[in-house]
Amino acid sequence: DADVTQTPRNRITKTGKRIMLECSQTKGHDRMYWYRQDPGLGLRLIYYSFDVKDINKGEISDGYSVSRQAQAKFSLSLESAIPNQTALYFCATSAPGTAAYEQYFGPGTRLTVT
Amino acid sequence: KQEVTQIPAALSVPEGENLVLNCSFTDSAIYNLQWFRQDPGKGLTSLLLIQSSQREQTSGRLNASLDKSSGRSTLYIAASQPGDSATYLCAVNNAGNMLTFGGGTRLMVKP
DSSP states (O other): OEEEEEESSSEOOOOOOOOEEEEEEEEESSSSEEEEOOOOOEEEEEEEEEEEEEEOOTTTTTTOOEEEEETTTTEEEESSSGGOEEEEEEEEEOTSSSSSSSOOEOOOOEEHHH | OOOOOEOOOOEEEEEEOEEEEEESOOOOOEEEEEEEEEEEOOEEEEEEEEETTOSSSETTTEEEETTTTTEEEEEESSSOGGGEEEEEEEESSSSOOOEEEOOEEEEEEOO
């Protein structure tokens, strides 16, 4: 089984709808991240969380919110989806206390807002 | 603000060639640098991670180097194969917290 899973894998929604993307991990990592990737571009950080009580905005947090329900679960919400939020969304995890802070990524969620 | 640039944006080579992908970054105070592979419509696979105190890392046919002072990293792929065709992403970690990604190099290796 994959260490970092994302649901759904694909989603098409309409402008103005609320949508939630979910991420779960079995790696036991404290830190979790949400990124988005637009076609032909690298990933940009939306939000990150160091533990259940610590949530931080990333580079492009406007229009998004997050919830860290447990150490293993981190959800991303679009309160009122708009077409320019069409993108590929990735969740990632990392562990403090290791020298590398290497990040491990989920398979991604492809979101289309029409 | 850290900025990461990857050159070239796309590369097409015949099978068997050795090739170099380039990554440059503006802030040399980095914690580590990761190279990822991304297949179309898929997630990211970590290839190599170089810590700030290291000069290079090797895994099989891949070798990544890091020159912090000049703000550069290179990914060397030896004896390229069609299965190496993918997008390669470079990402810099400034504070152990978050990654700043380059735009990627889209590689095609032709049989």
